[in-house]
Amino acid sequence: MGIAERKEKEKKEMRSLILDTAMRLFLEKGFEKVTLRGIAEEIEYSPATIYLYFKDKNDILFALHTEGFERFYRHQQTIRTIKDPWKRLRKHAQAYMSFALENPEYYDLMFIMRGPGEKIKADREWGAGMRSYDFLKQNIQDCMEAGYLPREDLDVAAFAIWSFTHGMASLIIRQRCGMIPKEAIPAVVNAAVDFMIEARKKQKQ
Amino acid sequence: MGIAERKEKEKKEMRSLILDTAMRLFLEKGFEKVTLRGIAEEIEYSPATIYLYFKDKNDILFALHTEGFERFYRHQQTIRTIKDPWKRLRKHAQAYMSFALENPEYYDLMFIMRGPGEKIKADREWGAGMRSYDFLKQNIQDCMEAGYLPREDLDVAAFAIWSFTHGMASLIIRQRCGMIPKEAIPAVVNAAVDFMIEARKKQKQ
Amino acid sequence: MGIAERKEKEKKEMRSLILDTAMRLFLEKGFEKVTLRGIAEEIEYSPATIYLYFKDKNDILFALHTEGFERFYRHQQTIRTIKDPWKRLRKHAQAYMSFALENPEYYDLMFIMRGPGEKIKADREWGAGMRSYDFLKQNIQDCMEAGYLPREDLDVAAFAIWSFTHGMASLIIRQRCGMIPKEAIPAVVNAAVDFMIEARKKQKQ
Amino acid sequence: MGIAERKEKEKKEMRSLILDTAMRLFLEKGFEKVTLRGIAEEIEYSPATIYLYFKDKNDILFALHTEGFERFYRHQQTIRTIKDPWKRLRKHAQAYMSFALENPEYYDLMFIMRGPGEKIKADREWGAGMRSYDFLKQNIQDCMEAGYLPREDLDVAAFAIWSFTHGMASLIIRQRCGMIPKEAIPAVVNAAVDFMIEARKKQKQ
DNA sequence: CATGAATGAGAGTTCATTCAT
DNA sequence: GATGAATGAACTCTCATTCAT
Numbered sequence: 001m002g003i004a005e006r007k008e009k010e011k012k013e014m015r016s017l018i019l020d021t022a023m024r025l026f027l028e029k030g031f032e033k034v035t036l037r038g039i040a041e042e043i044e045y046s047p048a049t050i051y052l053y054f055k056d057k058n059d060i061l062f063a064l065h066t067e068g069f070e071r072f073y074r075h076q077q078t079i080r081t082i083k084d085p086w087k088r089l090r091k092h093a094q095a096y097m098s099f100a101l102e103n104p105e106y107y108d109l110m111f112i113m114r115g116p117g118e119k120i121k122a123d124r125e126w127g128a129g130m131r132s133y134d135f136l137k138q139n140i141q142d143c144m145e146a147g148y149l150p151r152e153d154l155d156v157a158a159f160a161i162w163s164f165t166h167g168m169a170s171l172i173i174r175q176r177c178g179m180i181p182k183e184a185i186p187a188v189v190n191a192a193v194d195f196m197i198e199a200r201k202k203q204k205q
Numbered sequence: 206m207g208i209a210e211r212k213e214k215e216k217k218e219m220r221s222l223i224l225d226t227a228m229r230l231f232l233e234k235g236f237e238k239v240t241l242r243g244i245a246e247e248i249e250y251s252p253a254t255i256y257l258y259f260k261d262k263n264d265i266l267f268a269l270h271t272e273g274f275e276r277f278y279r280h281q282q283t284i285r286t287i288k289d290p291w292k293r294l295r296k297h298a299q300a301y302m303s304f305a306l307e308n309p310e311y312y313d314l315m316f317i318m319r320g321p322g323e324k325i326k327a328d329r330e331w332g333a334g335m336r337s338y339d340f341l342k343q344n345i346q347d348c349m350e351a352g353y354l355p356r357e358d359l360d361v362a363a364f365a366i367w368s369f370t371h372g373m374a375s376l377i378i379r380q381r382c383g384m385i386p387k388e389a390i391p392a393v394v395n396a397a398v399d400f401m402i403e404a405r406k407k408q409k410q
Numbered sequence: 411m412g413i414a415e416r417k418e419k420e421k422k423e424m425r426s427l428i429l430d431t432a433m434r435l436f437l438e439k440g441f442e443k444v445t446l447r448g449i450a451e452e453i454e455y456s457p458a459t460i461y462l463y464f465k466d467k468n469d470i471l472f473a474l475h476t477e478g479f480e481r482f483y484r485h486q487q488t489i490r491t492i493k494d495p496w497k498r499l500r501k502h503a504q505a506y507m508s509f510a511l512e513n514p515e516y517y518d519l520m521f522i523m524r525g526p527g528e529k530i531k532a533d534r535e536w537g538a539g540m541r542s543y544d545f546l547k548q549n550i551q552d553c554m555e556a557g558y559l560p561r562e563d564l565d566v567a568a569f570a571i572w573s574f575t576h577g578m579a580s581l582i583i584r585q586r587c588g589m590i591p592k593e594a595i596p597a598v599v600n601a602a603v604d605f606m607i608e609a610r611k612k613q614k615q
Numbered sequence: 616m617g618i619a620e621r622k623e624k625e626k627k628e629m630r631s632l633i634l635d636t637a638m639r640l641f642l643e644k645g646f647e648k649v650t651l652r653g654i655a656e657e658i659e660y661s662p663a664t665i666y667l668y669f670k671d672k673n674d675i676l677f678a679l680h681t682e683g684f685e686r687f688y689r690h691q692q693t694i695r696t697i698k699d700p701w702k703r704l705r706k707h708a709q710a711y712m713s714f715a716l717e718n719p720e721y722y723d724l725m726f727i728m729r730g731p732g733e734k735i736k737a738d739r740e741w742g743a744g745m746r747s748y749d750f751l752k753q754n755i756q757d758c759m760e761a762g763y764l765p766r767e768d769l770d771v772a773a774f775a776i777w778s779f780t781h782g783m784a785s786l787i788i789r790q791r792c793g794m795i796p797k798e799a800i801p802a803v804v805n806a807a808v809d810f811m812i813e814a815r816k817k818q819k820q
Numbered sequence: 821c822a823t824g825a826a827t828g829a830g831a832g833t834t835c836a837t838t839c840a841t
Numbered sequence: 842g843a844t845g846a847a848t849g850a851a852c853t854c855t856c857a858t859t860c861a862t
Contacts, residue, residue: 030319032237036836046844048838057836111381112317114235133384150404153396159385160369160397166381167372168364176316176371179338180364191358192365196401212824219825241853251827253855262853440729442647446857456823458859467857521791522727524645543794563806569783569795570807574775576791577782586726586781589748590774601768602775606811622845629846651832661848663834672832 015053017043019067022060026105031113061109068106069128075099076132085142086201092139093165093193100169101186112170136162148201164196220258222248224272227265232310236266236318266314273311274333280304281337290347291406297344298370298398305374306391317375341367353406369401425463427453429477432470436515441523471519478516479538485509486542495552496611502549503575503603510579511596522580546572558611574606630668632658634682637675642720646676646728676724683721684743690714691747700757701816707754708780708808715784716801727785751777763816779811 021042025034036057040047054060076095082088100107110129137158143149149157168189171177180188226247230239241262245252259265281300287293305312315334342363348354354362373394376382385393431452435444446467450457464470486505492498510517520539547568553559559567578599581587590598636657640649651672655662669675691710697703715722725744752773758764764772783804786792795803 032319035834037834047836048844049842051837052842112375112379114379129381130384152400155385156393156396156400159373159382159393160400163372163376163397164365164369164401165372166376167368167370170317170375171368171371174317174319177364179335180360188361188364191361192368195357195361195365196369200404216824240851242851252853253827253829254825256854257825442729445855447855457857458823459821461858462821522785522789524789539791540794562810565795566803566806566810569792569803570779570810573782573786573807574779574811575782576786577778577780578774580727580785581778581781584727584729587774589745590770598771598774601771602778605767605771605775606779610814626845650830652830662832663848663850664846666833667846 011053015063018050018053018060019063023064023105026064026109031105031108064106065109066128068103068110069132071103071106072099072110073128073132073135076135085139085146086148089139089143089148090193090197092136093161093197094190096165097169097189097193100165101172101189104173107169108173111166112174133158133162161197165193168192216258220268223255223258223265224269228269228310228314231269231318232313236314269311269314271333273308273315274337276308276311277304277315278333278337278340281340290344290351291353294344294348294353295398295402297341298366298402299395301370302374302394302398305370306377306394309378312374313378316371317379338363338367366402370398373397421463425473428460428463428470429473433474433515436519441515441518474516475519476538478513478520479542481513481516482509482520483538483542483545486545495549495556496558499549499553499558500603500607502546503571503607504600506575507579507599507603510575511582511599514583517579518583521576522584543568543572571607575603578602626668630678633665633668633675634679638679638720638724641679641728642723646724679721679724681743683718683725684747686718686721687714687725688743688747688750691750700754700761701763704754704758704763705808705812707751708776708812709805711780712784712804712808715780716787716804719788722784723788726781727789748773748777776812780808783807 018039022034022039025038025042029038036050037047039060040050050060054063076092076099079088079091079095082091137154140149140157140161141154144151144154144157172185172189177185223244227239227244230243230247234243241255242252244265245255255265259268281297281304284293284296284300287296342359345354345362345366346359349356349359349362377390377394382390428449432444432449435448435452439448446460447457449470450460460470464473486502486509489498489501489505492501547564550559550567550571551564554561554564554567582595582599587595633654637649637654640653640657651665652662654675655665665675669678691707691714694703694706694710697706752769755764755772755776756769759766759769759772787800787804792800
């Protein structure tokens with residue numbers, strides 16, 4: 001069993017190596033400029049080797065997609081410990097943004113990019129995404145129940161808040177914010193969160 | 206003169222045909238996957254023919270970009286006649302969304318798609334985009350001056366509102382809204398606008 | 411007849427216009443970079459028009475070839491008046507070189523370039539070339555008869571002298587003379603003629 | 616080690632195969648008319664395969680260039696052993712001609728053909744050519760010092776002699792010698808060398 | 821006479837992918 | 842398990858040429 005185990009582990013490590021390299025290259029060069037050959041060269045294996053670990057190029061994207069949602073979910077869990085629902089919601093938005101801005105290629109892949117076989121993936125993949133979405137909804141509901149937000153349609157509220165953060169993230173990532181100086185972006189994002197979310201806060205009686 | 210006129214018209218129609226087809230393919234497959242050959246095949250002309258009407262692939266993208274911003278701007282002018290700034294702002298958001306949802310190809314190209322030579326083009330092209338952005342800012346300022354919104358940082362407010370609408374538009378267009386039934390989308394969008402914008406309204410004294 | 415005549419003349423002028431433009435472009439851009447479309451644009455006619463005057467692109471080359479030999483022959487006739495055969499021979503070589511260096515594209519076309527349909531052309535065209543070659547031979551024979559050159563094989567002598575001048579011309583035109591500074595070329599050519607030809611002179615008794 | 620060696624050898628053979636084929640086609644059709652696809656078809660490989668051995672079309676040209684100068688230089692070294700400078704010079708000219716006539720493709724490429732990026736390459740490539748040119752100059756100088764030639768400008772003498780041999784070679788290779796029957800060419804060349812060079816000999820005192 | 825519109829053929833090049841070893 | 846060698850299919854783009862008008 002020891003041998004099988006080790007093999008298993010090695011296989012996983014190789015997959016990780018490929019995945020990490022692919023992601024690094026995506027980040028460095030942008031998606032469409034990355035080639036299988038490029039990845040292979042970077043890890044100093046032959047292109048053919050990659051096919052031992054992934055069915056094809058899409059399979060790599062697919063795996064990164066999954067990995068992305070995993071990381072995304074983990075990234076947000078840090079706010080779990082915050083007791084106050086309102087503070088938690090604010091931090092939630094901030095965590096969302098920090099993930100997006102620190103992992104732009106993952107974010108792009110997960111929420112912006114048009115992937116191949118959209119529908120097929122959508123169904124399978126959204127499991128992971130859903131978990132995060134439900135987490136957000138839970139948080140909003142907590143706020144409603146705590147009286148921080150009026151009890152409106154939860155789905156609408158979640159969609160609205162998500163749209164807002166996604167809007168910022170995707171405008172920034174896809175470079176549609178020429179009017180905002182690069183170094184000012186984090187501050188503007190924060191201020192925008194204040195403008196849109198903080199201001200919604202109902203005083204708890 | 207009649208002949209020259211007809212020729213002129215035919216030339217324009219051909220350009221339109223190419224542009225429309227390109228647009229459709231861009232939407233269906235994403236920018237990088239669209240090939241000149243593909244467009245040519247679709248309109249049943251030879252690839253070489255396209256070069257009679259456009260310098261190269263980028264020139265097509267460029268023309269679509271320009272056209273898109275033109276339409277976008279025109280689409281929003283309908284709200285000009287609305288006197289009350291607050292009503293105007295609401296309509297503004299709705300107009301934004303209706304443009305996006307009725308012209309997803311253009312919207313995608315203008316605000317989502319990653320084009321080649323992003324920066325160079327950005328500078329030239331954003332002239333047109335800026336006009337629309339300034340229009341939004343003016344509207345927000347009118348609301349502030351009319352007392353509908355607190356006098357906060359105008360840039361932040363504009364960015365926040367834009368992000369929100371863009372977020373909705375891009376999630377829908379890039380199909381990240383599996384959790385919302387398709388037919389419910391317009392209603393949800395409207396409700397979300399209420400949730401995010403309408404609720405911000407300060408009572409005028 | 412007046413009309414037919416004028417038409418004839420106009421046709422010739424158009425041919426000349428095309429030919430001159432073609433040659434100018436060849437000179438400016440080098441042979442391979444000149445396109446029919448380029449010529450057409452230059453003379454502000456449509457590409458199709460050129461086909462009314464020339465069968466195809468080759469036909470233009472062919473016409474230039476003929477024209478080139480014509481000019482070449484005329485260029486050399488200036489030495490006719492020189493009485494002394496030896497002086498005439500020297501001038502002959504100099505005239506050869508001045509034609510080559512002043513009309514590098516013609517020279518290239520006539521004596522260096524690999525034309526299409528080599529053999530066919532060779533047969534027809536060499537008539538014109540031959541005239542010039544015979545002229546050289548006559549000159550050499552005059553020198554022999556006048557005692558300036560030993561009475562050797564005339565064909566060999568002609569070939570040798572022609573090879574020498576052609577060698578200089580083609581090395582210069584095809585840019586194989588990097589080791590000679592450009593401005594020194596005329597002087598070196600002259601000196602080389604002295605070295606190779608002048609020194610062959612037998613003192614007439 | 617045997618395997619690695621064989622692989623190495625096979626790789627070299629493939630390069631040679633490509634190079635030889637390219638050379639043959641260059642000679643047959645001229646540089647501009649030779650296509651990668653043409654080479655590929657000729658060797659019955661796919662066009663893509665060629666890119667495994669050469670960076671691009673120019674790289675092939677470059678390799679041939681280098682190889683050509685290598686061969687050319689080696690070809691001339693055979694005369695090194697000749698003691699008498701005058702005999703050596705004569706043999707030099709003959710060796711030059713035999714190289715040109717036995718390797719017309721290489722000769723054409725090295726001394727006649729107009730390649731792309733002429734100047735850039737010229738600088739790098741001429742190193743190899745220079746070696747041969749210097750060799751010729753040395754030989755001429757030896758003749759001067761031995762009293763076979765008058766002490767004139769060495770550069771002029773070298774250029775003159777080179778021009779002469781190059782002229783013969785290029786007229787023959789580019790088929791401008793219709794007036795000389797093919798089988799007579801070697802004899803005429805020899806006679807011309809006598810006419811031009813041998814006759815220059817000053818009697819040594 | 822002149823041409824606008826169109827194209828077939830073909831250029832160099834790149835890439836994901838396969839497969840015998 | 843790993844790979845060197847190979848390729849089919851695609852890409853963008855150019856050009857000489859034709860033909861209906």
